[in-house]
Amino acid sequence: xxxxxxxxxxxxxxxxxxxxxxxxxxxxxxxxxxxxxxxxxxxxxxxxxxxxxxxxxxxxxxxxxxxxxxxxxxxxxxxxxxxxxxxxxxxxxxxxxxxxxxxxxxxxxxxxxxxxx
Numbered sequence: 676x677x678x679x680x681x682x683x684x685x686x687x688x689x690x691x692x693x694x695x696x697x698x699x700x701x702x703x704x705x706x707x708x709x710x711x712x713x714x715x716x717x718x719x720x721x722x723x724x725x726x727x728x729x730x731x732x733x734x735x736x737x738x739x740x741x742x743x744x745x746x747x748x749x750x751x752x753x754x755x756x757x758x759x760x761x762x763x764x765x766x767x768x769x770x771x772x773x774x775x776x777x778x779x780x781x782x783x784x785x786x787x788x789x790x791x792x
Contacts, residue, residue: 692763695743695744695747695763695764695767696763696766696767696770697770698740698743698744698767698770698771699740699744699767699770699771699772699773699774699775700770700774702736702739702740702774702778703736703740703774703777703778703781705736706732706733706736706778706781706782707777707778707781709732709736710729710732710733710781710782710785711781711785713725713728713729713732714729714785717790717791718790718791723790724790725785725790726785726786726790729782729785729786730782730786732782733778733779733782736778737775737778737779740771740774740775740778741771741775744767744768744771747764747767747768748764748768750764751764751765751768
């Protein structure tokens, strides 16, 4: 029974670490797909003024990316943590920062180029 509880705890910890590290690229991927699908549908159906919706989607994606990574940022500020835990937090923050740049980079063409150009 104790072995099963320990294995379940390790599985939960592994899942939490995996989600933390992969969170940034997953949000970036979802934002990229949502922006271009929304833009393609707007062009196909003749809707105008898709830029405000994409700007709101970009801000929502940035918030969805940054808010879950705040605890990792706080943990990197403290001392006395295991090197592996610090590495995981820093890796998650680095991937989050690159993903935030990717989100901004993906939104720029849609916001700057004329509709359905």
